Amino acid sequence: MPNEDTRMLKLAYQQMPYGIIILNQRNEIIFMNQMAEEIRGRSAQIIQGNNVLSCHPQKIKEVVARSLKALREEDPKNSNRMTIDKRNDKYYETNYIPIKNNNGSYLGSMLISKDITEQRKLEEKRLSHLKHFKEEADRLRAELQELFFSSLDSLIKTLEAKDKYTEGHSTRVADISRKIAQYSCDVSPQIDTIELASQFHDIGKVGIPESILNKPGKLNEEEFSYIKEHPILGEDILAPILKPKSIKPKPMKKVIRHHHERYDGRGYPDGLKEDEIPIGARILAIADSYDAMTTDRPYRNALTPRTALKEINSNLGTQFDPELGEVFLMLHDKGVIN
Ligand SMILES: [Fe+2]
Incomplete structure (x- = not known):
């Protein structure tokens, strides 16, 4: 792919309204866009190259490890994982998607986080009205x-x-x-x-x-x-x-x-x-x-x-x-x- 196209692609990932983190096979962070930096409260420059598990407290680390293990081991059709966590009074839904080559070998994974605070608040409101x-x-x-x-x-x-x-x-x-x-x-x-x-x-x-x-x-x-x-x-x-x-x-x-x-x-x-x-x-x-x-x-x-x-x-x-x-x-x- 010409350099110009790669740069364009990187910019598109960078500017997406979702938090995107890409991990290699060893679960090391090789890319993190601006929204992911905002959500995680970390700078990409500092944590890029680190193992993603080392960036989480123990309790969350276990959830992330389970999700990544599933991506690696399970049937690719069923291996997407979804977790919901709360940071800075906001709720995020993170989808774990495996990245595979044409032979189906595991190359790494992509974590896409979406802010679902509004949706969650509406749901809480609905439940409180129902109650x-x-x-x-x-x-x-x-x-x-x-x-x-x-x-x-x-x-x-x-x-x-x-x-x-x-x-x-x-x-x-x-x-x-x-x-x-x-x-x-x-x-x-x-x-x-x-x-x-x-x-x-x-x-x-x-x-x-x-x-x-x-x-x-x-x-x-x-x-x-x-x-x-x-x-x-x-x-x-x-x-x-x-x-x-x-x-x-x-x-x-x-x-x-x-x-x-x-x-x-x-x-x-x-x-x-x-x-x-x-x-x-x-x-x-x-x-x-x-x-x-x-x-x-x-x-x-x-x-x-x-x-x-x-x-x-x-x-x-x-x-x-x-x-x-x-x-x-x-x-x-x-x-x-x-
Ligand atoms: Fe009677």
């Missing part, structure tokens, strides 16, 4: 959820006001369920879910006529068919539930749907048995029955705790899960539940 939107969405979701639960709470209070016998029932049942769950479940979201489901387990009764809810005598078949609808109605009422941090909406709805299933499969609405019934619903069934037995009802006076415990004990394995029933009896015995 902000996500936080805002979470906040609104939590607010909505709270609103939803406080409406349900009012609904439960209305329901309990309609039926003077069940005043405070939901809160007491939720308390008992939580205590059984704490002994029987490993994870706190599951315990929270069971407690909340217990709080709202009879929400579906808002759809049952007051005359049936407060009927003093035995219910006829048609009236009982209304009662049997309340777990399904409860599940439907909770349909719009969102997902707050510690509550799982789907399991919560299932606990409500199945709280009148029996361990032997003779319950309602789906006739599930044993482990087919969600554990929360098996727990709730015990808590609900105990509280119902120990409070006055339109058709009978409250049983004593002793009689209610006996009743639960004699229905283990038929109406109630025997293991969970034992947990309940043990907790009662210890005074944790009263």
Whole structure:
């Protein structure tokens, strides 16, 4: 190549808006353009001829050594390497490109560095906006959820006001369920879910006529068919539930749907048995029955705790899960539940 052309080529490299460093086979710097001098903060005159690894601190030296080794040893098509580093508050992306002769033998390499600070800042801005939107969405979701639960709470209070016998029932049942769950479940979201489901387990009764809810005598078949609808109605009422941090909406709805299933499969609405019934619903069934037995009802006076415990004990394995029933009896015995 005529001298004039070589000079021209060198000038073009010199003036490129990218940092360019060319290394020989021994990784010695044989060329460094102005932009590379600016990026590296070194003068080409001083470091030309030095091994490129000696110009880096230990941590970066290892990255550069790995990249150069890959250029030398790997398939040329896949041997380009890209690293990102930060100098003087700016980000640079450096591409390592192998220089090979026509036979494919390695002659050296070219390091091309590009200032990507703007791109990086835009990306950081985008991520920070995204984080902000996500936080805002979470906040609104939590607010909505709270609103939803406080409406349900009012609904439960209305329901309990309609039926003077069940005043405070939901809160007491939720308390008992939580205590059984704490002994029987490993994870706190599951315990929270069971407690909340217990709080709202009879929400579906808002759809049952007051005359049936407060009927003093035995219910006829048609009236009982209304009662049997309340777990399904409860599940439907909770349909719009969102997902707050510690509550799982789907399991919560299932606990409500199945709280009148029996361990032997003779319950309602789906006739599930044993482990087919969600554990929360098996727990709730015990808590609900105990509280119902120990409070006055339109058709009978409250049983004593002793009689209610006996009743639960004699229905283990038929109406109630025997293991969970034992947990309940043990907790009662210890005074944790009263
Ligand atoms: Fe119920």
